[in-house]
Amino acid sequence: MRAIHVGLCGVGTVGGGTAAVLKRNAEEIARRAGRPIKIIIAANRDLDRAREMCGPDVEIVSDALKVVNHPDVDIVVELIGGTTIAKELVLKAIANGKHVVTANKKLIAEYGNEIFERAQEKGVTVAFEAAVAGGIPVIKALxxxxxxxxxxxxxxxxxxxxxxxxxxxxxxxxxxxxxxxxxxxxxxxxxxxxxxxxxxxxxxxxxxxxxxxxxxxxxxxxxxxxxxxxxxxxxxxxxxxxxxxxxxxxxxxxxxxxxxxxxxxxxxxxxxxxxxxxxxxxxxxxxxxxxxxxxxxxxGAGAEPTASAVIADLVDVTRLATADPENRVPHLAFQPSALANLPILPIDEVETCYYLRMDAEDRPGVLADVSRILADANISVESMLQRPATEQNDSRADIIILTHQAVEKNVNGALTKIEALGSINGKVVKLRLEHLNG
Amino acid sequence: MRAIHVGLCGVGTVGGGTAAVLKRNAEEIARRAGRPIKIIIAANRDLDRAREMCGPDVEIVSDALKVVNHPDVDIVVELIGGTTIAKELVLKAIANGKHVVTANKKLIAEYGNEIFERAQEKGVTVAFEAAVAGGIPVIKALxxxxxxxxxxxxxxxxxxxxxxxxxxxxxxxxxxxxxxxxxxxxxxxxxxxxxxxxxxxxxxxxxxxxxxxxxxxxxxxxxxxxxxxxxxxxxxxxxxxxxxxxxxxxxxxxxxxxxxxxxxxxxxxxxxxxxxxxxxxxxxxxxxxxxxxxxxxxxGAGAEPTASAVIADLVDVTRLATADPENRVPHLAFQPSALANLPILPIDEVETCYYLRMDAEDRPGVLADVSRILADANISVESMLQRPATEQNDSRADIIILTHQAVEKNVNGALTKIEALGSINGKVVKLRLEHLNG
Known part of the structure; x- marks a missing residue:
């Protein structure tokens, strides 16, 4: 299946990010779009930077008009910014019957009406998810x-x-x-x-x-x-x-x-x-x-978050403009023939952090026993809290332990041993803990 | 332009919400989809409820098979739930070459693979935004x-x-x-x-x-x-x-x-x-x-939030399956011929709440003067805070006032009068305040 050919105008922060993500995730993106999406030509003032970011397979030019006039380009990505050259390029690309993807909020907010009218006349799409809130797909939501x-x-x-x-x-x-x-x-x-x-x-x-x-x-x-x-x-x-x-x-x-x-x-x-x-x-x-x-x-900004929106638009345009009707937006996001064979892991194999609470005798040595069992199971402790179990009974304490990342089966093994200690009463409460670091 | 004909299976909470929103926002939805989207037939055990929710123009039946077999139905909406009758109906609708929209998470999570395969064979879409997180368009985002x-x-x-x-x-x-x-x-x-x-x-x-x-x-x-x-x-x-x-x-x-x-x-x-x-x-x-x-x-749930997702899928299917390529997803969300002529209001006409801070003499009567000016301008006070302006000078105070909803020009008029008071020093700080109640 023929790749979709992208012409890139501007290889600055976002342009560089777009080239990098398109390369890094090429296989996954093709599985979603139904065909590969490839930059074939890129224009930039700094030719060396463009070569470095786009790699050896991409033709590098200094004149962006060469990109919008290139006969093999299906979609023009405008990442130059401003409303002078950028506007000229976008209108020319539309006149040439090419779809346009842009991150240029100023251009759309100030000249969108004219641009969309021309695009409508020529039956091409101008997509601008990256113009608002960077990587957040809020244009699509609205x-x-x-x-x-x-x-x-x-x-x-x-x-x-x-x-x-x-x-x-x-x-x-x-x-x-x-x-x-x-x-x-x-x-x-x-x-x-x-x-x-x-x-x-x-x-x-x-x-x-x-x-x-x-x-x-x-x-x-x-x-x-x-x-x-x-x-x-x-x-x-x-x-x-x-x-x-x-x-x-x-x-x-x-x-x-x-x-x-x-x-x-x-x-x-x-x-x-x-x-x-x-x-x-x-x-x-x-x-x-x-x-x-x-x-x-x-x-809302940054090279790869903005590139994420630019590429989502490229996939949208690809799905809408080129695929057979039944391939347009695949039910499971990836084309049916391209689903992966990754297994769902059993819960024993899950790796996460844990919250453990146990009812312990409040005497020396208990914590040492518990700590040794955890260490032997390769579970490292992030923090610990000890509280009187009840106001009535000061001979017992609740011990709460937060662990670093550990494998669930190791945690379960350790808990069996901890529960067998004479100083520990009943079952250990186990909850999972996720830091959800962005 | 011919309306898209929807057949509704199930007029419970979500079905009722879907019928209600499709009617209430019919004009706006048609402006987005490029053509009207109309329920023409609905199946429900309680016929009276279905009649009440769907209105007199909709054929009401008790047998949902009549909906999926109806020759004029373009899209079947399955809101019955469960995996017995619902599965049978969805597969029959697909076999009949109809697109399907469903809110049935159990059906998709347990039988999605089979359903999508059949849909792929027949070239129809099965859309299920409403199956995950109610009205949040997270399936679309992913x-x-x-x-x-x-x-x-x-x-x-x-x-x-x-x-x-x-x-x-x-x-x-x-x-x-x-x-x-x-x-x-x-x-x-x-x-x-x-x-x-x-x-x-x-x-x-x-x-x-x-x-x-x-x-x-x-x-x-x-x-x-x-x-x-x-x-x-x-x-x-x-x-x-x-x-x-x-x-x-x-x-x-x-x-x-x-x-x-x-x-x-x-x-x-x-x-x-x-x-x-x-x-x-x-x-x-x-x-x-x-x-x-x-x-x-x-x-993540509720009649109209879930209906919002069901209808978004109806619009998607309509845009993808029926419109001319250039009308599929309009640049500005609404079809170009259907843009509205609503004016952007000048800032003077804006209505919001306000935060006002003024540097005032700390003596009786000042607050009364300020309050009277606000009341005369039809601005009502939500809360007030008074603090010494500086530690060095206890004869002056910062007065902070939060207002209820007011018109900006009224606020500006009142501030001019407040600033003219001998007891007020310099300009009043004015910030807007939004409660953003969901």
């Missing part, structure tokens, strides 16, 4: 996952730089300027941070979500933008005392006479899940009339 | 949104009944049996709660997600299931002391030699966002190698 709903409002933390700054201001009680300098040092903020901290970036993303949610054209020029640069640390403190957190929040809301579209530092009750989205993470809360509130959370 | 990724693991709170019980046990320090009785009284647990509290329901959902994430057949018989009925309140307390919460967690993880697939009460660090998903809400955390961790949160 456009396809929530189609039953009359959307009432969307509230999003959609600029990682601002959210990092606000999180640090709150946690450390620092002023805006001090945290900004730290963020710049860490690479979370640009040398000129205006675009992020004054709400432009969030405004672009919100504009796109608003259009999709309410079925209106993109209208970035009507968005109200207020940034965080003038936010006083005192207000973060007072908000905290009142039970609120301040977030740079994009809000778009359906009202009877129109649509609200605004980005501003906003108080949110601290008990809301979205108020606890900290650091550079993004989250979008959507209120639909049927489903209620759903939330989409994850990394 | 199947289409994260296709770039090698999925490493999924961890999900996917049974609302269990999560409600665990939340109450923790918050109120109660024993399992007491909370279960309360949950049954509130309608959050069935009279026979086994299916929910022993992990069967979560196991069905996890089995389906595991298959989609790793590209393997569904294998519910291999899932390890451990429920919450034996969970001791003492362990919830000890876990809390150690910084953890206990959740009934479904975990499926790729290991070198196979796949872990297990449901059990599990400790999670309390600072993880997913550890704070409480009550009947569901959340699924997915770790992909490119995107990192993304999370999908929302109501």
């Amino acid at each position: 456009r396809e996952g929530l189609t039953a709903n009359r959307i009432e409002w969307i509230a999003g933390i959609i600029n990682g730089t601002s959210n990092f700054i606000l999180t640090e201001m709150r946690d450390k009680g620092l002023a805006f300027a001090d945290v900004l300098a730290e963020a710049q040092r860490l690479g979370y903020a640009e040398a000129d941070p205006t675009f992020d901290i004054e709400g432009h970036d969030a405004g672009h993303k919100l504009t796109i979500m608003s259009a999709i949610a309410f079925g209106i054209p993109v209208q970035f020029d009507k968005a109200y933008l207020e940034g965080i640069s003038k936010l006083d640390a005192a207000d973060i403190k007072y908000a905290g005392e009142l039970g609120y957190r301040i977030k740079l929040l994009g809000v778009t809301r359906r009202r009877e006479n129109g649509i609200e579209l605004r980005v501003a530092p906003t108080l949110i009750p601290h008990k809301r899940l979205i108020a606890n989205v900290d650091g550079v993470m993004n989250a979008v809360l959507v209120k639909g009339d049927a489903v209620g509130a759903t939330m989409y959370y994850g990394p | 199947r289409e949104g994260l296709t770039a990724n090698r999925i490493e693991w999924i961890a999900g709170i996917i049974n609302g009944t269990s999560n409600f019980i665990l939340t109450e046990m923790r918050d109120k320090g109660l024993a399992f049996a007491d909370v279960l009785a309360e949950a049954q009284r509130l309608g959050y647990a069935e009279a026979d709660p086994t299916f929910d509290i022993e992990g069967h329901d979560a196991g069905h959902k996890l089995t389906i997600m595991s298959a989609i994430a790793f590209g393997i057949p569904v294998q519910f018989d291999k899932a390890y299931l451990e429920g919450i009925s034996k969970l001791d309140a003492a362990d919830i307390k000890y876990a809390g002391e150690l910084g953890y919460r206990i959740k009934l967690l479904g975990v499926t993880r790729r290991r070198e030699n196979g796949i872990e697939l297990r449901v059990a009460p599990t400790l999670i660090p309390h600072k993880r966002l997913i550890a704070n998903v409480d009550g009947v809400m569901n959340a699924v955390l997915v770790k992909g190698d490119a995107v990192g961790a993304t999370m999908y949160y929302g109501p």
